[in-house]
Amino acid sequence: MEFRQLEYFLGVASELHFSKASEKLFIAQPALSRQIQQLEQNLGVLLFERDKRNVKLTPAGEYLCVEASRLLSQLNNIKQRTQLIHSGEEGDIRIGHPGSAIYSVIPPLLSSLKLHFPNIKANLSEVLDNYILTALKNHEIDVGFIREIYPDKYLNAKVLYKESFALVLPESHSINDDNFESLAQVKHENFILPPQSSSSTYYDMLLSICWRENFIPNIVHESNYGATILRLVEHNLGISLMPISYKFGSAMRVKFIELKKIPEKTQLSIVWRNDDNNPVLQKFLQITELFDFQNANYRS
Known part of the structure; x- marks a missing residue:
């Protein structure tokens, strides 16, 4: 038959x-x-x-x-x-990302992916910055978003955008946008920051922001996860310095004061294996070309 x-x-x-x-x-x-x-x-x-x-x-x-x-x-x-x-118009893409990316680039990227390639399914994993590259090389993820980029002959990387840091305070804190002048105003406060082991360059950048105001932050709690830091700040267990993008997805009782005048900026890059011939990955990379990350608007 x-x-x-x-x-x-x-x-x-x-x-x-x-x-x-x-x-x-x-x-x-x-x-x-x-x-x-x-x-x-x-x-x-x-x-x-x-x-x-x-x-x-x-x-x-x-x-x-x-x-x-x-x-x-x-x-x-x-x-x-x-x-x-x-x-590459159907299949899975495994994405590793820091917590801040879910407050900024991930939702609009996935919306665009669904619009252009509705049969591609994204599998998301929040991965520590210092493990993104290892996860890529171990083929645990297909693409990663990362704050720090280290030269690696096996990987391709592209900076997507840079953003300001913000001082993160409990909602009831006396400092606000109107009376904030510099970080010297909070030098005696308790800080909640990521541990140095999670990302040394990022950690050093946070310290340099404080050193410019002639103080070393009194770190009372450490966490690798942004949502955890925000929750601790919300409960008056300390204050923090975080990328401003956390502001746009946080529903917690905290306030963000953008540090526009300081020179330090944190960047977010996309990284993938240079020998990866998965056609789904190529479609995903096409989607990243459609988005103006710096201004958070789609290019026409």
Whole structure:
């Protein structure tokens, strides 16, 4: 039994007329009749009751009509999905990201991905900055967002945007945008910062911001996770310095004072393996080209 014979059989079953079916199937009527006869011989059943005026499906023919329709529909779906997977328009992309990215770039990127390639599924993992590169090399993720970039011959990287730091305070704190002048105002406060082991360059940048105001922060709690730091600040357990992007997704009772005048900026880059030939990755990278990260607007 061949798929072509099933297609011919369904054509006749739809029309219940060999002449009309042959026209729609672009096959001569005698050839069509031979194909149906061969199918009946292979199956050892009669599929049509024929006389000079009528063609009617037998019970076996009615059963085969239902099952063959389902089978050919599945085959067509397999063909389409195979083509989509080959072109990168269907499949999975595993994304590793710091906590701040979920407050900034991740939601609009995934919205754009869904708009342009609705059959691509993103699997998200919040990964510590110092483990992103390891996760890539171990093929645990396909692409990563990272604050620090180290030269690596096995990886490609591109800076997406730079952003300011912000002083993060409990909602009830006396300092606000109107009376804030410099970090010297909080030099005696308790700080909640990431541990140095998580990202030495990032950690050193935070310290240099404080050193410029002639103080060393009194760090009372450490956490690698932005959401944890925000929750601790909310409960008056200390204050923090964080990328301003956390402001746009936080519903906690904290306030952000953007440090626009300081020279230190934190950047977010995208990084991926340079030998990765996964076509889904290429589609994802195309989406990153559609987005103006610095101004948070789509390019036309």
